[in-house]
Amino acid sequence: MSLAIFDLDNTLLSCDSDHAWGEFLIEQGAVDEDAYRRANDQYLRDYQAGQLDIMAYLSMALKPLSEHSEEQLDAWHRQFMASKIEPHILAKGEALLEWHRQRGDFLLIVTATNRFVTGPIARRLGVDDLIAIEAEREGGRYTGRVEGIPSYREGKVTRVREWLESRPTLNLDDAWFYSDSINDRYLLEEVATPVAVDPDDQLRALAQERSWQVLSLR
DSSP states (O other): OOEEEEOOTTTTBSSOHHHHHHHHHHHTTOSOHHHHHHHHHHHHHHHHTTOOOHHHHHHHHSHHHHTSOHHHHHHHHHHHIIIIIGGGBOHHHHHHHHHHHHHTOEEEEEEEEEHHHHHHHHHHHTOSEEEEEEEEEETTEEEEEEESOOOSTHHHHHHHHHHHTTOTTOOSTTOEEEESOGGGHHHHTTSSEEEEESOOHHHHHHHHHHTOEEEOOO
């Protein structure tokens, strides 16, 4: 059994689920439209440029979770899955997951989007496990704060290595990792088979320099 690791946003999905959740909250009237959209769009641009201040972003992105009940959030998420995620699940991405599944590989999504947003998506895609940013909870409600190390840039490597400590049959020596983003170069550099999927310009240049495989799922 080999480990097959997948980024989620703009890799298995043709959208950024974190940004899409922000847009969905705006549509529901759950956040201030103008201010939230300006911040959400700017943080997305920062991420795409490889310059995101992850803690500043999470301070904004996790705050709405603390302002609504779990029942309301879950109801919204069901709508979100149907309207914003299902249309962006890539058929070729699902076929790639199935290819690894048929090989007997362990399927792991590692994402810099929080678990509230991505947990149902990972279940929909049928992967074996998920590493995501963890939103802190107290007394059955979200606090708006981050718990632990964010799975972003070098943090993805740290979180994956921590995860592997309790899974002695899996390792990075024969692992695959699929991603679209230059932010994931650190984990791509750790695996046996790095694959740039519909990569951004910076990752495409790095993949060409390192002779990494470049794949399109679009």
